[in-house]
Amino acid sequence: MGRAPCCDKASVKKGPWSTEEDTKLKSYIEQHGTGGNWIALPQKIGLKRCGKSCRLRWLNYLRPNIKHGGFSEEEDRIICSLYLSIGSRWSIIAAQLPGRTDNDIKNYWNTRLKKKLFGKQRKEQQQQQQASRRGNALRHHGTVNKSNSTIPYWPQQQQQLPVAPSYYNNNNNMASSDHINPIEKLSKFGAQFMDESVYNNNANGYGNAYYFPLLQGQSSTQMVDLENYDMGFDDPRRVLCGFEFVYGDHHNQIMGTSNSHGYEMGPLISSCPSNYEAMLQDLSTTTQEYDTHLKILDSNAV
DNA sequence: AATTCTGCCAACCGCTTGTCA
DNA sequence: TTGACAAGCGGTTGGCAGAAT
The missing domain is CATH 1.10.10.60 (Homeodomain-like)
Structure with missing residues (x-):
């Protein structure tokens, strides 16, 4: 029925x-x-x-202030980065782009941006292949062109990545060997997690910071910063590890580099009393496993 | 000029989530 | 705790317009 x-x-x-x-x-x-x-x-x-x-x-x-069409390069970049990080959660992506609706972004992605990116990626791969064929001769003459430094929207390996475990993913059917569940991992170390909706209700102006696993009872400025552990913003490993990302001053304050809001990582460490170092080590192992995985993929691709 | 193809996007469908009694 | 209902959300569809043949 x-x-x-x-x-x-x-x-x-x-x-x-x-x-x-x-x-x-x-x-x-x-x-x-x-x-x-x-x-x-x-x-x-x-x-x-x-x-x-x-x-x-x-x-x-x-609704007032709705923008249609005419997506800027910056908006393209944000959409791509977020898509890589969180997948097709259009409402969350739309929340980062004032005046854009989830429907608009979804349509834009499906009809144009996806093709644009895959086309761009294919083109770059072809260029790389051509360049590598020419490589020996060019190197011989000391004329290798380093000017092609355009940063792709996502890394070359992106399409080969295994399904990323997510903070939001309730799929419990994954084989345990597929990945290490970060929530379980953190729980193992004594951390508790705040529900996203609870966090949103408590949010105090940090509008971009919706996606973090929080330690229960902590404020939004005392977030866990594990996804950036030894990883760059665009590094797909942070997705593999199941963590969302931080950016802007959140990152700085969490990493203690600028501490612009007067918070440091202390609360996290004290809230994971068992063994913070062991937790980081565990994540480090995850990234090493992933590196190996990528190398295998690379060698198979050759 | 007529027909077919293609891309775009508004709107719908139905599943999930949240809220409340 | 449970069930009903409304809202939220993402996938899909259908129709229109312009391009290609």
Whole structure:
């Protein structure tokens, strides 16, 4: 037996919205808000639309300050980085791009950005292959061109990576040899984790920092910083380890390099009383295992 | 000029998650 | 603790417009 429909499909209009419908919905919401009940909204306004449809229309099109099209290079870069880190969680990606909707980003990714990137990656691989063929002769004359330093959106190995375990991934079916679950690992060392929603409710202005496993009872500025342990921002190993990333001043404050908000890593260490060093060692082992994995992939690819 | 193909994107569908009684 | 309901979310679809043949 399927789920009960959210509305009477027979009496509800579907398809593109007319200007009249848009005007009705927009002016009502601007004057009265949604009233916290989308299902009841269309009836109040006299629209023959499903509540879900109204919500979508408002969020994706009518809401103020919505941008359509014309994605900048910077936005491309952010989308790519986040996609690499967290996958197709469009709402989270959209939250990092003011004025963009999850639907817009999803469409943009599926129709253009994906092709653009894969095309770019293929092109670079071809160039590398050509360059390596020419390599000996060029080296012989001391004229190897180092100018092709464009940083790809993601590393060459990205497509070959094993499925990344995620903080959010509830899939418990993975073989234990596939990866080391960071949550289990941290728990082993005595850490407890704050639910993401709890963290969001407690967030005190650090809007970008939604994705961290937090030690229960800690503030948002006392986050765990394991994913950056011996890893660069774009290093896929941090995904393999299952940690999300920190950036900007979060990273600095956590790493203690600038300490701009007056916090250091002390709370983390004291909250993982068993053996912080052992935990880092464990993660180090994970990255070494992954390095080996990459080398095997590389040698197979040759 | 007519037809077919392709890319784009708004909107829908249905599953998951959150909330509340 | 449980069940019902609403909201949130991501995958998919369908129609339109422009390009290609």
